[in-house]
Amino acid sequence: DAMVIQNPRYQVTQFGKPVTLSCSQTLNHNVMYWYQQKSSQAPKLLFHYYDKDFNNEADTPDNFQSRRPNTSFCFLDIRSPGLGDAAMYLCATSWDGANTGELFFGEGSRLTVL
Amino acid sequence: SQQGEEDPQALSIQEGENATMNCSYKTSINNLQWYRQNSGRGLVHLILIRSNEREKHSGRLRVTLDTSKKSSSLLITASRAADTASYFCANSRTGTASKLTFGTGTRLQVTL
Numbered sequence: 001d002a003m004v005i006q007n008p009r010y011q012v013t014q015f016g017k018p019v020t021l022s023c024s025q026t027l028n029h030n031v032m033y034w035y036q037q038k039s040s041q042a043p044k045l046l047f048h049y050y051d052k053d054f055n056n057e058a059d060t061p062d063n064f065q066s067r068r069p070n071t072s073f074c075f076l077d078i079r080s081p082g083l084g085d086a087a088m089y090l091c092a093t094s095w096d097g098a099n100t101g102e103l104f105f106g107e108g109s110r111l112t113v114l
Numbered sequence: 115s116q117q118g119e120e121d122p123q124a125l126s127i128q129e130g131e132n133a134t135m136n137c138s139y140k141t142s143i144n145n146l147q148w149y150r151q152n153s154g155r156g157l158v159h160l161i162l163i164r165s166n167e168r169e170k171h172s173g174r175l176r177v178t179l180d181t182s183k184k185s186s187s188l189l190i191t192a193s194r195a196a197d198t199a200s201y202f203c204a205n206s207r208t209g210t211a212s213k214l215t216f217g218t219g220t221r222l223q224v225t226l
Contacts (some may be wrong), residue, residue: 042219045214055212099144105158
C-alpha cells in the first residue's frame with residue numbers, strides 16, 4: 001500500500017499560472033520534505049517541516065511556498081511557474097529526521113511548463 | 115555546493131557482474147544513506163550506515179564508510195537486469211538534524 005501519495009503525478013501548466021502539488025502520508029511521520037529534481041540531476045531540498053515548524057532552504061526561490069495544514073498533508077505552491085521550474089517534485093517523510101532514519105518518498109509529480 | 119559527488123556518473127555492466135559506486139562528501143555526518151531511483155519514479159531507500167559504522171550488508175548490497183576520507187561505496191553483487199536504475203548517496207550532516215543532502219548519482223545499466 002502506498003504510504004506517501006503525491007497528486008497529480010503529471011501537471012502541465014502555462015508560464016505564470018499558479019500550480020499546487022499535494023502530498024499525503026499514512027505513516028504519521030513528523031517530518032515532511034519537498035525536493036526538486038531536474039532531469040539527470042540530484043534531488044535538491046526546497047524546504048521541510050518538522051511537525052509545524054517550517055524550514056526553508058536559503059536558496060529556495062520566493063516563488064515556491066509550502067503549507068502543512070495537518071500531520072498528513074503537505075502542499076507545494078508555485079506562484080508563477082517559469083520554464084526553469086519544469087522538474088520532478090518529490091515529497092518525502094521521515095519519523096524524526098534524516099539523522100535518525102530513512103526517508104520515504106512518493107512517486108513524484110512531474111511538472112511541465114509551457 | 116554541499117552536494118556530494120558520485121563516481122562513476124554512469125556504469126554499464128553485464129548481468130552477473132558486480133557493480134561498485136563511490137560517493138564523496140564534504141562535511142562531518144550523522145549517517146550516510148543510499149537510495150535507488152527507477153526512471154521517472156520516486157526514490158527507494160536501500161541502506162543506512164551510521165558514522166560510527168564501517169561496513170554494512172543487506173542482501174546483495176554491501177556499503178562501506180570511511181569517515182577519514184569522507185567517502186562511501188556501494189557494491190551490488192551478482193547484478194540483475196532489474197538492478198538497472200540510478201543510485202544516489204545522501205548524507206545527514208552533523209548539526210542539521212532533519213535534512214538529507216543528495217549526491218549527483220550513478221546511472222547503472224545492467225544488460226543481459
